[in-house]
Amino acid sequence: MSAAQKIAEIEAEIARTQKNKATENHLGLLKAKLARFRRELLESATKGSKGAGEGFDVSKSGDARVGLVGFPSVGKSTLLNKLTETYSEVAAYEFTTLTCIPGVIQHLGARIQLLDLPGIIEGAKDGKGRGKQVIAVAKTCNLICIVLDGTRPLTDKLIIERELEGFGIRLNKTPPDIIVRKKDKGGIFITRTVPTPRLSDETVNLICKEYRMNSADITLRAPCTADELIDVLEGNRAYIPCLYVINKCDELSLEDLNIMNRLPNCAYVSADKEWNLSGMIERIWDMLDLLRIYTKPKGIAPDYDAPVVLPRRKCTVEDFCNRIHRGIMSEFKYALVWGMSAKHYAQKVGREHVLMDEDIVQIIKKL
Numbered sequence: 001m002s003a004a005q006k007i008a009e010i011e012a013e014i015a016r017t018q019k020n021k022a023t024e025n026h027l028g029l030l031k032a033k034l035a036r037f038r039r040e041l042l043e044s045a046t047k048g049s050k051g052a053g054e055g056f057d058v059s060k061s062g063d064a065r066v067g068l069v070g071f072p073s074v075g076k077s078t079l080l081n082k083l084t085e086t087y088s089e090v091a092a093y094e095f096t097t098l099t100c101i102p103g104v105i106q107h108l109g110a111r112i113q114l115l116d117l118p119g120i121i122e123g124a125k126d127g128k129g130r131g132k133q134v135i136a137v138a139k140t141c142n143l144i145c146i147v148l149d150g151t152r153p154l155t156d157k158l159i160i161e162r163e164l165e166g167f168g169i170r171l172n173k174t175p176p177d178i179i180v181r182k183k184d185k186g187g188i189f190i191t192r193t194v195p196t197p198r199l200s201d202e203t204v205n206l207i208c209k210e211y212r213m214n215s216a217d218i219t220l221r222a223p224c225t226a227d228e229l230i231d232v233l234e235g236n237r238a239y240i241p242c243l244y245v246i247n248k249c250d251e252l253s254l255e256d257l258n259i260m261n262r263l264p265n266c267a268y269v270s271a272d273k274e275w276n277l278s279g280m281i282e283r284i285w286d287m288l289d290l291l292r293i294y295t296k297p298k299g300i301a302p303d304y305d306a307p308v309v310l311p312r313r314k315c316t317v318e319d320f321c322n323r324i325h326r327g328i329m330s331e332f333k334y335a336l337v338w339g340m341s342a343k344h345y346a347q348k349v350g351r352e353h354v355l356m357d358e359d360i361v362q363i364i365k366k367l
């Protein structure tokens, strides 16, 4: 039996198994096996092929990368054309776009790389069409925009999500709060800082066994699930924010729009009519969670047009310096900071100081 057949078989078994206390162990084990077969399938498919593949080897540039992912003909290329200076072919037939086409969105002094990608369909992650290359590129993005045709059923959303999930992408989720420390001996030792009603010791032990892990300290620091433990053991998961872009709103009635507006993380647009494209860019900007830091050379005013752009998770004075030039830290003495993160104006700070949006920084070098 091929890996793809085994996957289908296990998926079917999971689907027909009732979820309750009595089946928890069995389901945990099935999910661990599923993760392993999926990994094997991916590894065998990518073996021998180097890089992302022809037409997909686009290098990262700018301050962040955003990918347009969706079914064929939902309007991804039309969006790229309207949001950037780049042109990508648009047509009414499916699979018009065959490679990855990069454009740039300029916003608040930041440069955001926007990638138009070929359409994907159900089964993409298992090798249908160019799906695998598309999803591999999506995995390198700081934000994924799932583009949906507003006139089509919402099940499209679930199919695309499943394709991305099957490839190890986790949308709008944070990494599970689980620490696994492998050991040479001593067996599996489980510690909990909170109760985990959906994950018993027995299930943890079974899953570890499936991974041939006999000894480890496992700390569960949230009410985790078997899926989350498997994600941690598999590694190689990408936690990426996702904006749902509902396109072709020009073809919807007000009634339709009223119902849809309740979904979270959505932008409602018409690429064709250029409706709400600025709203979409604002959502992209918010979800990328970037900070703009202005440099201030000694004696002159800061340059407000060319901020240094940093992700909020990595925004110390040291990160700021490294972003400007790798060599700066060797000459770094201290920095002066103006703005929200400073206790008073021109606060003297060290390399670990955490910056905030629109702070102004002056680097003082060693003599």
Ligand SMILES: Nc1nc2c(ncn2[C@@H]2O[C@H](COP(=O)(O)OP(=O)(O)OP(=O)(O)O)[C@@H](O)[C@H]2O)c(=O)[nH]1
Binding pocket: 071, 072, 073, 074, 075, 076, 077, 078, 079, 089, 090, 091, 092, 093, 094, 095, 096, 097, 098, 117, 118, 119, 120, 247, 248, 249, 250, 251, 269, 270, 271, 272, 273
């Ligand atoms: N009514 C309407 N049609 C749109 C809109 N945006 C795009 N279209 C049409 O939808 C069709 C497909 O658009 P594309 O931009 O080629 O779609 P795509 O997602 O890039 O398609 P593939 O590259 O084949 O995956 C074209 O006929 C567009 O004119 C929109 O906002 N409203």
Ligand SMILES: [K+]
Binding pocket: 072, 073, 074, 090, 091, 092, 093, 094, 095, 096, 097
């Ligand atoms: K098309």
Ligand SMILES: [Mg+2]
Binding pocket: 076, 077, 078, 088, 089, 090, 096, 097, 116, 117, 118, 119
């Ligand atoms: Mg296209």
